[in-house]
Amino acid sequence: MTTVYVPRDSGALALGAERVAQLIEAHAARCGIPVKLVRNGSRGLYWLEPLVEVATAAGRIGYGPVRPDDVAGLFDAGFLEGKAHPLCRGSVDEIPYFKNQERLTFSRVGVTDPVSLDDYLALGGYRGLRRALDMAPEAIVAEVTDSGLRGRGGAAFPTGIKWRTVLETAAAQKYIVCNADEGDSGTFSDRMVMEGDPFLLIEGMTIAGLAVGATQGYIYLRVEYPHAHDTLHQAIAAAYRAGYLGRDVLGSGRKFDLEVRLGAGAYVCGEETSLLESLEGKRGLVRFKPPLPAIRGLFGKPTVVNNVISLATVPIILDQGAAFYRDFGQGRSRGTLPIQLAGNIRRPGLVEKAFGITLRELLYDFGGGSASGRPIRAVQVGGPLGAYLPESQFDTPIDYEAFSAIGAVLGHGGVVVFDDRVDMAKMARYGMEFCAIESCGKCTPCRIGSTRGVEVIDKIIAGVEREKNLALLRDLCDTLLHGSLCALGGMTPYPVLSALNHFPEDFGAERSAGAVSPN
């Protein structure tokens, strides 16, 4: 019996993996060849998706990208024995893009059947929880603090410090809330974990519950991720059945319940206080801080709100120890960051690397340059609220402080690449437009400023009183930056001003209104 892997990751499905899986099964059945088909997560080598893997004596041999009409040819070539074929990529573990990563959080993603608890346990799963069950809450929090882990959602706040606040706030009920509202363009690492290794998130949240004394967890998942919803449901049900969730976690007498709740297409609900309002069944209006959610969060109770990747990194920290994790990275950026290469790039995908790798290495050594073959002109790092970086900044290392020093952010680790056809004034306009569409409306700078911003940029593009309007745009950005209630309004100036500062020529050209853009 040969084991064949065809990913169930929605990124692979979007490229035809379901049909490929069906055809492999059908072909094998027709020819009487015994094949065990495993639907794994994605390895994150998306330019090779659908990436079909075959388990052989020489390891897992990959073929990709496999289209439905390649399947018969693969059988003819003997792919079940790992034989040669134009799509053969050799041992997947040896593909440089994969081999040169440091996969700590993503160690199982793409390797295992995501909804198989046995697979999870066989590759070190739930070792972190078992260790945590023997530790005092303070010790668990200390372990996470010592690891240097900072919030991977984008704010980079030290996770252990947040947990300590919740631990030290006395309350009859506390909550663990996972922010799975991954709305930044260019990001998909949360989705990959939820679709590719959901037990990892469940384990991380359970450990967080033990650490701070919370008995109820919620995963706030964006509605755009139906496949992640399915895998989470299956994994949570399996965890309950096996005693990893519920009234008596692994016979410890400790309780932890977990539920998935769906968002409804509001980007701002990725902001933690807006998310809490939404979970409470309200409009996702941002709350004033203080009080911090760690003190008064969901339903007014102390609440840990952490991103998927932050929580999914906790199990390895508990399993291998704080020092193991802290030894990766540099400066105050410890451990690894799952970086997502997206947009116009030849080899898009997930690259988990220790902090310190430069943007240039990511773009060219991993990414292989632009997909179009044209020069890379600008890169937006950190989602729609992140700055655009020009070529002169590509040597910046992936490091929170290094990015901050150049007026940029790492955010959730998304890297979106644009070639030389991009019109940066148009991207700046889009930044303002996005803010206007997604503003929760609570604070004036964001609600009104974003709409005025679109208008002002339109005037600049049209060449109407350009100098005056450029000054007005900068003034408006200043108001947004300093006067907004949350990061949506507060950081919209990052893409806008970085586009203006690094690519002023795109704002200065004398163009008539309605001129066709180079795109």
Added chain:
Amino acid sequence: MRQTVWDRHAVAEVIEEQKHLPGALLPILHGIQNRIGFVPADSVPLIAEALNLSRAEVHGVISFYHYFRTTPPGRHTIRVCRAESCQAMQSEALESHIRERLGIDYHETTGDGTYSLEPVYCLGNCAASPSIMIDRAVYGRLNPERFDEILNEFGKDTP
């Protein structure tokens, strides 16, 4: 207000099933939209009563979230990603093509009731941009030709 026929029983069932949850409003709205495709305006009083909220509060929540709709959708909903990663891969040309091919703009439904068109800001499929979603299925590395092929496949299933 235009009255639409909808399944009152289904709505009552969803409300009954979910109203005991903490923060029940979003689960109820999702439940209703899953069952009948939209959240009818005249279901608002039923929801408000069950959750002890004002109608204004319920309406305010429905209108806040882009995903909830108050009119019946087409048989298939096409969501087109408009975010940066897709823009970097020429999604604007794709958007124009889709609008032209369907003959509708965003937030509209084709005259024969087959397709509704919605913008979306990221489908998390940025490693295969540009992307769209039709019902629950995501399609990546799309171009106008591939879109037409997909639409033709859908056309075969449409009565």
